Amino acid sequence: xxxxxxxxxxxxxxxxxxxxxxxxxxxxxxxxxxxxxxxxxxxxxxxxxxxxxxxxxxxxxxxxxxxxxxxxxxxxxxxxxxxxxxxxxxxxxxxxxxxxxxxxxxxxxxxxxxxxxxxxxxxxxxxxxxxxxxxxxxxxxxxxxxxxxxxxxxxxxxxxxxxxxxxxxxxxxxxxxxxxxxxxxxxxxxxxxxxxxxxxxxxxxxxxxxxxxxxxxxxxxxxxxxxxxxxxxxxxxxxxxxxxxxxxxxxxxxxxxxxxxxxxxxxxxxxxxxxxxxxxxxxxxxxxxxxxxxxxxxxxxxxxxxxxxxxxxxxxxxxxx
Amino acid sequence: xxxxxxxxxxxxxxxxxxxxxxxxxxxxxxxxxxxxxxxxxxxxxxxxxxxxxxxxxxxxxxxxxxxxxxxxxxxxxxxxxxxxxxxxxxxxxxxxxxxxxxxxxxxxxxxxxxxxxxxxxxxxxxxxxxxxxxxxxxxxxxxxxxxxxxxxxxxxxxxxxxxxxxxxxxxxxxxxxxxxxxxxxxxxxxxxxxxxxxxxxxxxxxxxxxxxxxxxxxxxxxxxxxxxxxxxxxxxxxxxxxxxxxxxxxxxxxxxxxxxxxxxxxxxxxxxxxxxxxxxxxxxxxxxxxxxxxxxxxxxxxxxxxxxxxxxxxxxxxxxxxxxxxxxxxxxxxxxxxxxxxxxxxxxxxxxxxxxxxxxxxxxxxxxxxxxxxxxxxxxxxxxxxxxxxxxxxxxxxxxxxxxxxxxxxxxxxxxxx
Numbered sequence: 001x002x003x004x005x006x007x008x009x010x011x012x013x014x015x016x017x018x019x020x021x022x023x024x025x026x027x028x029x030x031x032x033x034x035x036x037x038x039x040x041x042x043x044x045x046x047x048x049x050x051x052x053x054x055x056x057x058x059x060x061x062x063x064x065x066x067x068x069x070x071x072x073x074x075x076x077x078x079x080x081x082x083x084x085x086x087x088x089x090x091x092x093x094x095x096x097x098x099x100x101x102x103x104x105x106x107x108x109x110x111x112x113x114x115x116x117x118x119x120x121x122x123x124x125x126x127x128x129x130x131x132x133x134x135x136x137x138x139x140x141x142x143x144x145x146x147x148x149x150x151x152x153x154x155x156x157x158x159x160x161x162x163x164x165x166x167x168x169x170x171x172x173x174x175x176x177x178x179x180x181x182x183x184x185x186x187x188x189x190x191x192x193x194x195x196x197x198x199x200x201x202x203x204x205x206x207x208x209x210x211x212x213x214x215x216x217x218x219x220x221x222x223x224x225x226x227x228x229x230x231x232x233x234x235x236x237x238x239x240x241x242x243x244x245x246x247x248x249x250x251x252x253x254x255x256x257x258x259x260x261x262x263x264x265x266x267x268x269x270x271x272x273x274x275x276x277x278x279x280x281x282x283x284x285x286x287x288x289x290x291x292x293x294x295x296x297x298x299x300x301x302x303x304x305x306x307x308x309x310x311x312x313x314x315x316x317x318x319x320x321x
Numbered sequence: 322x323x324x325x326x327x328x329x330x331x332x333x334x335x336x337x338x339x340x341x342x343x344x345x346x347x348x349x350x351x352x353x354x355x356x357x358x359x360x361x362x363x364x365x366x367x368x369x370x371x372x373x374x375x376x377x378x379x380x381x382x383x384x385x386x387x388x389x390x391x392x393x394x395x396x397x398x399x400x401x402x403x404x405x406x407x408x409x410x411x412x413x414x415x416x417x418x419x420x421x422x423x424x425x426x427x428x429x430x431x432x433x434x435x436x437x438x439x440x441x442x443x444x445x446x447x448x449x450x451x452x453x454x455x456x457x458x459x460x461x462x463x464x465x466x467x468x469x470x471x472x473x474x475x476x477x478x479x480x481x482x483x484x485x486x487x488x489x490x491x492x493x494x495x496x497x498x499x500x501x502x503x504x505x506x507x508x509x510x511x512x513x514x515x516x517x518x519x520x521x522x523x524x525x526x527x528x529x530x531x532x533x534x535x536x537x538x539x540x541x542x543x544x545x546x547x548x549x550x551x552x553x554x555x556x557x558x559x560x561x562x563x564x565x566x567x568x569x570x571x572x573x574x575x576x577x578x579x580x581x582x583x584x585x586x587x588x589x590x591x592x593x594x595x596x597x598x599x600x601x602x603x604x605x606x607x608x609x610x611x612x613x614x615x616x617x618x619x620x621x622x623x624x625x626x627x628x629x630x631x632x633x634x635x636x637x638x639x640x641x642x643x644x645x646x647x648x649x650x651x652x653x654x655x656x657x658x659x660x661x662x663x664x665x666x667x668x669x670x671x672x673x674x675x676x677x678x679x680x681x682x683x684x685x686x687x688x689x690x691x692x693x694x695x696x697x698x699x700x701x702x703x704x705x706x707x708x709x710x711x712x713x714x715x716x717x718x719x720x721x722x723x724x725x726x727x728x729x730x731x732x733x734x735x736x737x738x739x
Contacts, residue, residue, distance in 0.1 A: 015643060019636030026629040033625060037618055044618075048610035052603045101606035105562060115597065118384075143380065143601040181518035182376045183607050185464040190372055190611060196696045197361060201622065204354050205629065211350040212633040215343035216640050267625060275617025 006248050013220065017252060020216045024297050025259040027209030028290050031202045032264020035286035037271060038198030044276040045187050053099035054163035057178040061160040068166035071095050072159035073151075078131060080150070081120045087131060088161070089154040098165050099142065106138035109153030114141045116148050206293045213297045217304040228309045238309060245305045253298040261290050331672065340644055341673060347637035348677040348715045353685060355630040356710050360689045360701055362619040362626075368697045369615045370549045373608045374420045375464030376517075377545035379586060380599040399540025400424065402448075404593045405457065408546070409450045413592050415585050418549040421461045424541035426532055430525065431501040432485055439502060440524040441532030441541075444472045444512075459515070459526060462547060469513010474528045476512035482522040500525070502535040546589075550582040552609035557581040582609075634718045638670060667720070674715040682712060 010017055054071070073090040080087075092111055096104060104111065105124050110133060112122050117139045122128070124139040133152040141147060164172065169179045228241055265282060272280045335341075383400055405422045407413060426441035443458035459478075460467055472478055477498060479485065485498060496511045509527065516522060533539055553561070560568055560576050561583050568576055577584060582605050586598040649662050693701040 016640065019632075019639055023629075023633045023636045026625075026632045030622070030625045030629045033622065037622070044614055045611060048607055048614060051606040051610055099603070101602040103561065103602060118597075141600070141602065143599040143605075144603070147599065178520045178523075179518075180520070180603075182464070183604065184518055185466060186373055186375055186607075189375065189464065190369065190615075193369070193372055193697055194615070197365070200361070200692050200696060201358060201626075204357060205626075208350045208354045208629065208633060212347055212636065215347045215637055218339055218343045220640075220644075221339075267621075271618055271621040275621060276614045 002247070005244065006251055009244075009248055010251065016216060016220050020213055020301070021252060021256050021259070023212040023216070024209050024256040024294065025263060027205045027212070027297075028256060028260025028294055029263035029267050030205045031209075031293050032260055032286055032290045033268040033271060034198040034201040034205070035289045036264060036268035036280050036282055038195050039283050039286060040268070040272055040276075040278070040280045041191055041194045043278055043281060044272065045190060047276065047278050049183060049187060051101050052180075052183055053101050054165050055180045056162075056164040056166055056169045056172045057180075058162040058164060058172055059160065059176050059178075060162070061158060063162065063175070066162060066164060068164050069098060070162050070164040071098050072156045073161045073163065074156035074159050075149075075161050078150075080130065081122075083120055085116055085120060085150055086148065087150045087152060088156075089131070089152055090156045090159070092151055092153040095151060095163070098163055102140050102142045104138055104140040106136070108138040109133055109135040110137050111140050111151040112137050113147035113149045114139055116150055119148070202289060202293075206296070209293060209297045210300050213301045214304055217301045221304065221308050224305055225308050241309050242306050245302050245309070249298040249302040252301075253294045256298070257291055257294040260294060261287065264290060340641060341669070344637050344641045344670070345673045345677050348634055348674060348719070349680050351630040351633035351637075352677060352681050352714050352718075353688065354633075355626055355714060356681060356685045357688055357692060358626045359623060359710065360685075361693060361696060362623045364693070364697075364701050365619040366612060366616045367549075368699070369612050370608070371420070371699075372697070373611060374547045374549055375462055376604060377421075377423075377462060377547050378550075378582075378601045378604045378608065379546040379548055379589075380601065381544040381546060381589070381593060382542070382597045382599060384595045384597050399538075399542070400544055400593070400596070401540050404596070405544060406448065406450050407592045408589055409448065409453075409455055409457075411451050414588060415548070415580055418580050418585060419546060420549060421547040422457055423459045423461070423545050424529060425543050425545060426529055426536075426538070426541045428502060428532055428536055428538075432498060432525075435484075437483060437500070438524045439500070439532065440521070440526050441529035442526050443529060444476075444478065444526070459545075462517075462545075464518075465521075466516045467513055468516075469511075472512035472528075473510075474531055475510055476528075477509040478512055478526040479514050480522040480524045480526070481514055481516040483525055498525075500527075502532070503537065505535050507535065548582070548585050549580065550585055550605070550609075551580045552613045553581060553583075557583060630714075631718060634715070635721075638719060641670070642666065670719045671716065674719040677715045678712045681715070 056068075058066075071090050071094045073088040073095075075086055075088045077084055078087045079085075092109055095111070096102065110128065110130055112120075117123070117137070122137050122139075124137055126137045128135070128137055130150060130152050131154070133154050135153075166172075169181060172179060231241055231244075264286070265280070268280050268282075272278060381400060381404065402424060405424065408419050408422065409416050413419075423443050423446075424441075428439040428441065430437050430439045445456060445458040445460045448455045448457050459465065460472075467478070469478065477500070479498075497508050498511055499506055499508050515526070529541065551557075556568070556572060556576055557579070560581075565573060565576070582600050586600050590596060590598050645666065652662055652665075653659075690700045693699060
């Protein structure tokens with residue numbers, strides 16, 4: 001019976017509640033999307049960080065099994081075109097896999113760094129034989145000292161250098177290793193900025209949502225006061241009127257929470273999947289933020305009517321009826 | 322007639338002050354949401370690029386230098402500080418994109434009988450170029466973490482991997498160090514420690530002028546540069562992989578006038594003869610990836626914000642019009658045409674929008690300033706787009722909403738007065 005009254009009231013005021021629900025649900029979607037995007041940003045940046053490639057250069061010929069993704073290389077000095085050059089034997093396929101940022105023009109089994117190519121006057125596409133490996137030259141550019149190397153696709157039988165890609169580079173500390181972590185601090189700085197931005201988006205959206213709901217409610221206060229007047233004249237207490245208002249807005253809060261949560265998951269999935277091609281991570285925090293905003297928005301709306309019901313003067317309100 | 326309608330609208334606004342204020346407040350909040358967040362999104366990409374520029378992403382080296390992981394000889398050609406001045410001078414088209422540049426001169430020294438790597442550099446130098454003052458140097462790389470005091474010409478900065486003695490110092494405060502460079506011993510004050518997260522942590526940094534005095538060698542072996550750039554797109558990828566000759570003349574012009582990292586490097590090479598510009602691709606690829614992804618997310622959030630703001634304004638105006646239905650009925654009964662009612666409503670909503678626009682214009686700038694400072698650490702200036710948006714959005718949305726709501730005005734008089 002009670003639920004019927006609430007549903008009838010909501011149905012009767014659909015002209016008011018549909019725009020109100022739409023305004024809150026869209027704000028909740030924005031808040032939820034900001035929360036989910038903020039919490040997924042670590043993953044997004046980690047994905048971009050993989051482009052960094054090998055982050056440990058281990059110079060040693062006496063290491064045991066390396067658990068992390070790595071490319072063993074055997075580096076030696078050779079004389080090519082009358083000039084000394086460092087030649088590295090190893091798997092070119094794994095070398096390029098572990099260093100996705102290197103710019104390689106062509107696919108071959110002889111990779112010549114751009115500095116080495118310029119020094120030795122070697123051109124891309126030129127057929128050559130280096131240390132028993134025949135093939136066409138492909139020139140690569142890394143921007144590092146490897147640009148003065150030549151890599152040949154040959155198994156490194158007794159490797160003296162390992163290029164390693166690992167999530168925990170510090171375990172190689174003290175092992176004659178060069179550890180490259182220069183982007184780690186950058187990562188945290190970016191995440192901090194993004195999180196702050198998302199907090200402001202959520203905050204401003206929450207204020208906008210609450211303001212929109214309160215203002216929409218104010219439009220209907222005159223009609224509602226009249227209705228409360230009828231309730232009072234029929235013997236209803238303030239408490240039962242407040243209970244009615246509270247239940248009505250609680251139901252609206254639940255509906256907007258469901259729409260807002262579903263919408264924010266869908267929108268953040270679209271945003272993250274389309275822009276970063278990765279999956280979203282929804283945490284409890286996002287859920288709580290959406291719930292609190294939804295509850296706050298409609299609590300303020302209910303407050304408007306509760307205050308109006310207290311200011312009620314039955315005779316005045318029913319005078320025109 | 323118009324003056325009468327506007328007076329009527331003003332009177333209606335005063336009489337219906339609660340509804341009018343509610344409408345105005347909703348327009349203000351919703352437009353502020355859009356204007357403030359748009360300013361953050363619009364500047365987000367460039368700010369993200371600045372945020373990411375805290376590490377060197379280019380190295381300028383003399384051409385044919387013998388840099389190698391297994392060193393094989395000494396360099397012949399050297400670089401000089403005039404090269405840094407060139408890339409910061411107005412003559413170099415992308416000078417504003419050069420965030421930081423610091424020279425490096427390599428040397429070796431002996432500390433407590435152990436061989437150490439020495440790099441002569443600028444710590445934090447004021448460089449005057451074209452009557453402009455720039456602060457450049459290794460301590461200006463924002464993501465190289467330095468802990469210590471301000472170094473002077475007789476100070477050294479120790480890389481975090483350098484072991485000076487068996488008993489590691491917990492702090493370098495007030496410590497001194499004796500370094501033998503080129504057979505000359507000199508005592509230095511240790512200013513602090515630097516953690517770069519790269520092989521630079523194996524170096525002891527000293528002032529480049531002092532190193533030059535000790536070694537007797539002039540010039541530098543390389544220059545570390547941090548440059549802002551635009552992430553690669555299809556055009557720049559094609560230019561990089563197939564060569565600039567594969568571009569049409571129009572494409573070439575677009576490519577050359579865009580700060581792609583390859584363009585910045587190529588034009589820099591032209592400024593510094595006999596130089597080789599090594600783009601640190603492992604860094605630029607990560608930087609470009611993050612900028613691209615963030616921009617996509619900012620754009621998507623901007624669209625969401627736009628929808629949220631417009632819905633809020635539209636809802637508020639729908640309610641305003643609905644709450645006026647009885648008034649329209651009375652006006653129609655008194656002989657007012659739909660057109661006149663429409664014009665009066667338009668005047669009321671325009672008045673509300675105008676008041677909103679003025680308030681938004683006044684508060685959006687300080688608000689954007691405050692929020693940008695809190696989010697990015699810099700204050701965004703109120704740009705012309707922001708000001709135009711603050712004025713146009715409320716008016717445009719109000720007119721648009723009214724157009725959609727015109728049906729409500731054409732209701733039957735009996736329905737209106739019911």
